[in-house]
Amino acid sequence: MNEASASSLQKICRSFGERGKTGILFPVLAYLSAKWFAYASQKTGADKREGAMAFYVKVWLFVLAVLIWAEPNPTTAEVFTVGDSVGWTTLNRPNYTAWAAGKTFRVGDTLLFKYHKEYHNVLVVKEADYEACKNSSALFEYHSGEDAVIIKEAGRHFYICGFSNHCQIGQKFDIKAIVSSAALSNPPANSPQSNAGGHLKATPSIADGTLTVVLVTVLCLF
Incomplete structure (x- = not known):
């Protein structure tokens, strides 16, 4: 040349x-x-x-x-901060159902819950317990104040706060996850920070x- x-x-x-x-x-x-x-x-x-x-x-x-x-x-996953800048709370009663409705969730994505651990937690529950706001038989419980919950399976997933009456006043939502062509099997090493839009891309391949x-x-x- x-x-x-x-x-x-x-x-x-x-x-x-x-x-x-x-x-x-x-x-x-x-x-x-x-x-x-x-x-x-x-x-x-x-x-x-x-x-x-x-x-x-x-x-x-x-x-x-x-x-x-x-x-x-296809190897990029998304991290969604639940409630965006509001976080996971009962203050002003955010509509978490509306927050989740406009988003597409895939296997390998992460739900990032940010909250005051003295006043809230995160419970993954079955559909019947979700509808009844029952917190006594949760599948998983998170209470660190900043929990990165990996979506590991396709289908519907149900999340509530287990503190008294919080689920009843709207601190709950459900999602329907779809299969990604390259779902990530390993969780991120560190909990990522949210951007203004409420979600960010994971590190590119x-x-x-x-x-x-x-x-x-x-x-x-x-």
């Missing part, structure tokens, strides 16, 4: 971070096309046909890598970095 080609490749690589994933496709294809025309102008006959075949193979490898790279990352290396490697073949 000559100095001019190396310079062009460096510009393309820098634009990965500026244009996003699919946005880089067209300028790179333009670069590859220019390389091909420069090559074709110097070749004739069988050499030209062989060069064309090799060129198209490389282009399709690159396009395939970009399309895979542009797919949404290394897939983007790996595919970036693949894309740059394919480019270097030209």
Whole structure:
């Protein structure tokens, strides 16, 4: 690869971070096309046909890598702070049913409960106990004041506060979780902090970095 080609490749690589994933496709294809025309102008006959075949193979490898790279990352889970900035409380009687209704929960996501542990707790209960606000036979109980509850199974899940009368006045909600294509099996090492929107993305996987290396490697073949 000559100095001019190396310079062009460096510009393309820098634009990965500026244009996003699919946005880089067209300028790179333009670069590859220019390389091909420069090559074709110097070749004739069988050499030209062989060069064309090799060129198209490389282009399709690159396009395939970009399309895979542009797919949404299935390994990211979300962390939802229950009640958003309000947290898990009875003050002003937040509507937790409404909070949960507008969200999509998947296996591997986390529900982050923030509350004063002197006044509240979190109970995971069966549907019948949820409807009756019964706290004597909880499946799980949390009482740290900041509990990260991993959604481990698809289906409906029911949460209430076990303190006296709290469930009855609305400190309860249920969700329906769906299966993620790459549900996370291990809980996060540390409880994450909520953002203003009430949820955040977990740490991205290394897939983007790996595919970036693949894309740059394919480019270097030209």
